[in-house]
Amino acid sequence: MLYQFGKSVKIKNSINRPSIFKCEVNVIIIDKAGRVLLRYLMEDDIWALPGGVLKKGQLLEDAAKAETSNQVGLRCRNLKIFSIYLNCDSYFENKVYDLKLVYVCKDISGQLVYDKAQGKVSLFFDIKSMPGKTSPYIRKVIDDLTLRYEEVMSW
Structure with missing residues (x-):
């Protein structure tokens, strides 16, 4: 069983359909002005959080720290767990469960990488004016952050 916001989620498994777990991390980076960093994925034409699949x-x-540094050029310290998400209906007829751990980081250093030619475009957005082109998963994370924004800012 997996827990998210106090609710348990049962993961179905059958003999004919073996389950594979793909584990990913994402980081909600919040600057001193309270804005959230998103990176633009040119190949998919959407905005996303920094992060990636665990090796x-x-x-x-x-x-989380390595992916953030590689993708946007920032170093994260003092990561706090924001939430865990499970998406079990988007890949290969439910054979792959996409487990995502999302951190929040407000303690950052380094230089934000902006290289449009290399597809590295990252911008900070106000929580109330996020771009519309995101995946359903990122939209869910942003919606959850909006609901918990005051709590997260007090961390």
């Missing part, structure tokens, strides 16, 4: 043997927090 074998990699720790969750290490993966």
Whole structure:
């Protein structure tokens, strides 16, 4: 069973349909002005949070820090767990469960990478004026952040 906001979610498994878990991390980066960083994925024409898939043997927090540094050029410290999401209906007829751990980081350093030619475009957005072109998963994370914004800002 998986827990999200106090609710349990049962994961179905059958003999004919083996389950595979894909584990990802994402980071909600919030600057001193309270804005949220999103990166533009040119190939998909959507905005997303920094993050990626865990490599074998990699720790969750290490993966979050490495992906953020690689994708947007920022170093994250003092990551806090925001939520866990499970998407079990988007890949290969429910054979792959996409488990995503989302962190929040307000303690950042480094230089934000902006290289349009390389497809590295990242911008900070006000929580009330986020871009419309996001995946349903990112939209859910943003909606959850909006509901918990005051709480998160007090961390």
